[in-house]
Amino acid sequence: MKQNPEYLINEMSPQLHRGPDWLKAMRRSNRLGFNESKLPPRGIHLWRYTDPRKFMLAVDQARDSDFAGECDTVASTETEHVKKGRLAAFVTDLGGRDINVLVSPKGLPNGVTICSLSDASEKHFDLIREHLYQLINRKTGKFEAMNGALWNDGIFIHVPDNQIIEKPIHLLREAGRENSAAFPRLVVIVGRNSEITLIDEYGGGSPDRSNGISFSNGAVEIFGAEDSRTRYVSLQRYAPAMNSYFTHRAKLKQNASMLTIPLVFGGELCKQSFGVELAGEGASSKMYGLLFGTGRQHFDNHTLHHHSAGKTNSDIDFKVVLKDRALSAYTGLIRIDNKARTCEAYQENRNLLLNKGTRAETIPELEILNEDVSCSHGATLGSIDEESIFYLNARGIDKSTAVRMIVGGFVQSTLKLVPDDLKERLSEFVATRLEAI
Amino acid sequence: MSDKSPLLEFNDVHVEVEGKEVVKGVSLKIYPGETHAIMGPNGSGKSSLSNALMGHPLYTITKGEAFIKGESILKMKADERSRAGLFLAFQYPLAVPGVSVANFLRAALKSHRGEEADMSDYRGLLKKEMAALSIDPSFATRYLNDGFSGGEKKRIEILQMSILNPAMALLDETDSGLDIDALKTVSEGINRYQDETKGLLLVTHYQRLLNYVKPQHVHVMAAGKFVKSGGPELALKLEDEGYDWIVNNSAVGA
Incomplete structure (x- = not known):
């Protein structure tokens, strides 16, 4: 696939031009959002370390390729785990084309839905309309609009009120091995006083660049209703020849809690953003990330904790280990609105550099619009003592x-x-x- | 004594740290069953000597020889010296976050034995030694020295010594930071370790540890040299009269 700064998304292919009119209109709006927006200027802080042109790939040149062996290995292990009841469900998403849901023989609690987004658009249209594109859309950014226009199919999970899914649900999102483009999308709705644990795993791309680089642009929207408890683990283990862009946004209502664990290992150049809005009193979000970079890997990660309601608390511990000539830039933003009183927000970014030649940047950002808060941030950067x-x-x-x-x-x-x-x-x-x- | 060979021997050892000579030619032989003490005021070079013998990268032995069980250690790395039978109880043990006391000691034992210790044997050993040192069993799963008090760290050092059971142990200011009960417990641990096959070198500023762990030989170190050696009575005299008399006398002699 070639980088093309002038790249525009064409009119929807018949494959994407399907589903309810609302969905068609949303795709169209996102397509226009992408086409009409400029590339983010490099001067803007979030793009200081990464060239946005790296994500301007002429995706219509992408090939439908096969999937790497690791995908099969994981699939067979996890299929066993589902059968043995160690997982509540295992979902495979092959390049957004084939969504397959395997549920534990014990079944799922009453009313829980796990299906493809296209199925959900037919059977649960009201929920889709209320949630899809709510947190990530053309206004979020140019590449978010790109996903909004080009996602083919994705995964939809709905847990109604008062249901606890005790075992984790594992989602395996695999992009093609060679010269592939994938636009994974996920919507998760966790009802009142419900509980869920998700493992969201991303793989794909080729082991080297001889067959071209692959591209992935993912979007995850999670909604935590009152008193819900969500654990979300994102595991990124792309093969070396992969450029990936990834956006995660969650919104929590009163007393909802969320644990987000970003685990970042793969790819050549990866820009990821994890964000949680604490939109109801008593909501709490913890984000404990781990990144391990080797070779010449380039990582650019953002975290966002937006306190839009009072009496909310957030905590971030983002750990980075770098080896060889790997680079990590981390930008952590804590935003506390004026009306959001008595909040607590903590953020820490620790970087362990295993040799000279690695590079880590850490940029804490605080936008605190009232004084009735307790907030701290810290960063360390160094080699092993x-x-x-x-x-x-x-x-x-x-x-x-x-x-x-x-x-x-x-x-x-x-x-x-x-x-x-x-x-x-x-x-x-x-x-x-x-x-x- | 002469039919045994020394466990630790060093001759005319000079130590440099950051380009400065801090130990200026010291010699000693420690035979199996012996306990020696090196006493001296702060800055006399006694901790530098311990660190250099253990192989700390910042403390260079620039001149002289040192042997463990007759084997020269100068070209050995610190881990090789440990496996050769030398142990150093640190004055300021470092925290190793994320590595539990049990896992740390298991890895250390593995490196000494060349193979993984049997899990149930190891658990039993650890439990027994921890109980003997009045260390709460919960410490086994706590991260090594992470948030431990000064006294807890010193107990854990002696625990490590008990488990690794080295031929020759250097204890650097092991009594500092201990209250009287802890001092007794730790001393008992040291005395349990010591037998006719082991060598022990206590490095200390104060005499109080020596009330519990009795050395046969006491060496006074000042300005990088041993300025006086004698029996246990020397330690008592230092306790009463301080270091001035001896340091000043030696300055004249030097």
Whole structure:
């Protein structure tokens, strides 16, 4: 696929021009939103580190390619896990073309819906109309409009009031292996006093650039009703030849709580944004992220906690480990509206640089419009302390094992929050990246 | 004594830290079953000597020789010195967030034994040694030294010594930061460790640890040198009279 700064999205293909008129109109509006907006200027803070042209890929050149082996491996393991009842459901989304839902033999609680967005547009049109495009649309940004126009099919999850899904639901979103373009989309509605745990896994792209680079542009909208409890884990493990853009937005009503765990490992150039609006009193959001970059990977992550209601609290701990020549830029925005009194907001970004040649940038941003808040932010950036390594050496532990243990310890507080189903794989991801040390 | 070879031996050792010579030629032999103490005022070079012997990258032995069980350690890295049988209880043990006491010690044991310790044997050993040092069992799953008090860190150092069971232990200011009860518990731990096969070197500013752990030999260090050696009575004299008399006398002699 070629980068083309002049790229415009054509009239909808018949494939996308389907569903209710409302949906067609929304797609059209997003298409125009993309076509009519300029590329974000590099001077604007969120684009200081990443060239937006990298996401201007002539997607109509994309090929329908096959899917990588890892997709099959994950699918077969997780299919077993569903059968054994370790997962409530396993959903595969192959390039937005084929959505397949496998539900545990124990079934789902009453009234829970897991289906494709296209099915939901027919069967649950009111819910779709009320939620799809509400948090991410042409106003959010040019590339958000791109997803809004080009998503083919996506996943829809609705948990009605007072239902608890005890086991995690695993979503596997796989983009094609070579020269592919994918626009995954997800809408999750969690009803009053309901509970859900989601593992949202993104894979795909080729192992090297010889067959061209792939592109993914995803959008996730999550709605937490009063007293709901949501755990959302986003696992990004793209193959090396992938440029990805990803937007996550959630909105919480009164006393709703949300734990968001962004886990970022793959791709060549990845720009991701995770945002939660605390829109009801007593709402609480925690975001515990982990990024591990190697080679020449380029990561540009944003987090947003928007306190639009009083008595809300938020906490962010975004951890970054970089090796070789990897780069990470992290921008964390806390916004507290004037009317949102007595809020608490904390944010921390820790960067562990394993060698010279890595680069980390950390940009905390606070927009606090009233004084009745408790707010703090912090950032650290540094290599592993020689004294720590010596301490482990003095107990007989060799240097490379010492480094692995210290990095393992650094990521531990995030990994321990991840559902058991994922823990082992994550430890492996981390271990693989530390092998060469 | 002469039929045994020393566990730790160093001859005319000089140590530099950041380009400055802080230890200026010290020699000592410690045989199995012996307990030695190095005492001295702050800045006398005694901690630098311990760190250099353990292989701290910032403390360079620029001259002299050092051996563990007859084997030269100067070219060994710190982890190799540990596996050769040397142990250092740190004056200021560092926190290792995210690594539990149990997992840390298990990794250390693995490196010493060359294989993973049997899980149930290891648990039993850990439980027993923790109980002996009056360490609450919950510490096994806590992250190493993370948020521990000064006294808790020192107990954990002695726990590590008990579990690794080295031939030769250097204890750097292990008594500092301990209240009297903790001092007794820690001393008992040290005495349990010491037997006729082990060597022990206590590095301390104060005499009070020596009320509980009895050295046969006391060496006074000042300005990077051993200025006087003697029996346990020397420690008592230092306790009564301080370091001035000895440091001043030696300054004349030097």
